[in-house]
Amino acid sequence: MNYQPLIDELRKSQYEGTSDQQAADICNALTVRVACNVKIVDVLKYAVDQGIYGKVNADAFDPSLPRDQRIAIWNIKGWVDNPSNPSQVADMTSQTAETMIADLVQYGYATQDQAQELSAMGFKTIRWVEHVGIGTQSADLIRLARDVLNGAAAKRALWTQQNIDRYNSTQAMIDQYKHGDEELVIDGNL
Helix, strand or coil: CCCHHHHHHHCCHHHCCCCHHHHHHHHHHCEEEEECEEEHHHHHHHHHHCCHHHHHHHHCCCCCCCHHHHHHHHHHHHHHCCCCCCCCEEECCCHHHHHHHHHHHHCCCCCHHHHHHHHHCCEEEEEHHHHCCCCCCCHHHHHHHHHHHHHHHHHHHHHHHHHHHHHHHHHHHHHHCCCCCHHHCCCCCC
16 A cells, blocks of 8 residues: 555644644545546436426427527537447536536526536545545554654655765865865765
């Protein structure tokens, strides 16, 4: 399991001074909105329940409507009524879906609120720990992640000090032979 997302999360300032249990509670309560496919039957049910689909169907064969409106109607009907869609799901975040939803509002078949509800069907809110694949966190798991985080920070500091020491010792050897520059020696105190 990759705990890097948890380690990255624990670096945020909101976790400073929190106990391991408090940090676990915060992580477990975090949510994210993610795009998801929606069953077309659910979209159709919403449209029927809201009276949208009835209005679209009523105008489907009205030749007096402007050409662009008739095209929008048939695009919507074709998308919803398409028997050749084997998955029977829709990506409500796609450009196609967004265009059809905008057409519903433009031609008076749906209100702006209804359009927002249709668009929102393409998203769901899930727990952050599920989204990043680490599962519910406990105080013990937070402690392990913090140990990794603190160990990594200590290791980076050690590497930095080692690099400075190596550079200074190399520079000192060069200086012994009067080829180095004394001003290039780095102060080893971090």
